Amino acid sequence: MKLKHLAIIIVWVIIFIGDGAVLPALTGLPSGFGIMVLLSAMVVVFGVQRWVIGLGIILAGLTELMVGTYFGTVIGAWLAIVWTWHFLNNFFNIKTINENSSFVALVPCTLFGLGLFGLGEGVLWVISRLVYEPGLSIVTLFDVFHSSAILSIVVIEFVMILFVFRLIYSSRNDQRLLY
Numbered sequence: 001m002k003l004k005h006l007a008i009i010i011v012w013v014i015i016f017i018g019d020g021a022v023l024p025a026l027t028g029l030p031s032g033f034g035i036m037v038l039l040s041a042m043v044v045v046f047g048v049q050r051w052v053i054g055l056g057i058i059l060a061g062l063t064e065l066m067v068g069t070y071f072g073t074v075i076g077a078w079l080a081i082v083w084t085w086h087f088l089n090n091f092f093n094i095k096t097i098n099e100n101s102s103f104v105a106l107v108p109c110t111l112f113g114l115g116l117f118g119l120g121e122g123v124l125w126v127i128s129r130l131v132y133e134p135g136l137s138i139v140t141l142f143d144v145f146h147s148s149a150i151l152s153i154v155v156i157e158f159v160m161i162l163f164v165f166r167l168i169y170s171s172r173n174d175q176r177l178l179y
Helices: 004-027 035-045 050-067 074-093 103-132 139-144 149-171 170-176
Strands: none
Touching: 004 035, 004 050, 004 149, 035 050, 035 074, 035 103, 035 149, 050 074, 074 149, 103 139, 103 149
């Protein structure tokens, strides 16, 4: 296992504990969006590569098992995020954050990530509705997108993850620019 894989797994554990237990206990705000934020950040930061897709499937599957969500919902959302990012890169040639040495890249990457997060939540809802819960109301999905508390949590988590990934995975030349 490479160091970057281990670092992503450590970030996943921190998000899993922080978003699932610590954040709701301290603030009373809803939780459970951290994994979708992490998966969106992974594809924005590292692009569509085999190891990213594989590690994302493993983390999504582990999350499904540990949280007890329906099988395939998070994995299906992850695959939709990856395919969407792949097609966006084919049409618009979007660089990953690793190819851009500026922290200014965090702003557009955060906006792209929020779009991917929304897509992932939508796909998760569609899979849940079509396969597991035919009576699931669309109101539950709209509540996610209309809640300022949820959106602020997602933005803060996304910026923090992008910042951490940027610090961990920047090249030596970029490290000199940071200091």
